[in-house]
Amino acid sequence: MMSSDSSSGYGELSAQDLLHLLFKINHLLQRQFEMGLISYGLPEQLTGPRLRVLLEISAAGQIRMNELAKNLGIKARTVTQFVDALQKDQFIVRTPDTSDRRATILQLTDSAKSLMERAEEVMGEISNKLLERLTLEQRSQLVEILWQLDSNRTEFSTKDG
Amino acid sequence: MMSSDSSSGYGELSAQDLLHLLFKINHLLQRQFEMGLISYGLPEQLTGPRLRVLLEISAAGQIRMNELAKNLGIKARTVTQFVDALQKDQFIVRTPDTSDRRATILQLTDSAKSLMERAEEVMGEISNKLLERLTLEQRSQLVEILWQLDSNRTEFSTKDG
DNA sequence: TATTGTTATACTCTATAACTATA
């Protein structure tokens, strides 16, 4: 699969192999990250996407479902589902927005607030562990590379624009 | 969210910010990769995971469902579903394994074979485009970094081992 | 008894379309 040369010449990979390697390692890291959260005692219902929702609410203090959808890049329907699940588990509460009665405002419950504090700590520790093998120089290189990749933004046209 | 310093000091990110940046860019790249496949005229049913299944079968020539599950790191039940879908779309065929009548062997159909040739080309082109902003040096650095991250393998214990 | 694949079932993430209540 990967024009193999397991000695040291890893600079010789094709773009495709490099990209696949990136996808693979990223997937592994995400897996380890999520396992880390659980192993540090965070509730298992807190999947990656749900955690992202809570972090967004936490950062905002309070936020409309509307805006949450925009921030997370997901659709209103999807937010409703997250909110249903998170409310059922008592992580958040819905309150009607008095200034616009169509809207709903989300807030963390008190218990979720302390959970999020813990989550922040834990995420910091996990991140340190996952990246511990990288030298400072490699970290800067990685940032630079990611930055470059982000600014690339190749546009592949799809039928629907 | 990200201890901001939008000038140039991107080497100063915390491990957590760096990891999140990685996750984000990776997600973006994967999205662009999939959009690229479609924009090059590959069938839309060919989602990322399904493509991976076909690539695995293609590489093997023929393969047992059993082994496919192992190679992809997914469960037998999940393979059945992929195979059902891919067979319905006439990308693959099931044939009984005469040497072990419990087993089923998978092969690409002829049309899928030529599709996969095309897919390989297209993936190469897309990869080149997505990584075109990286210098050769950055590519080596990235490989080195990913390699390092792969060898890290922090083990977070979960309840079930 | 162990293994291969399937049926039955379920859960998460995501989406579109139609609708309600409000603006």
Place this chain on the structure above:
DNA sequence: TATAGTTATAGAGTATAACAATA
């Protein structure tokens, strides 16, 4: 008419548990 959120529905990806056929 446009916006905020919900109901209804769907589909992809993943899983566990129970089971049939075979080893």
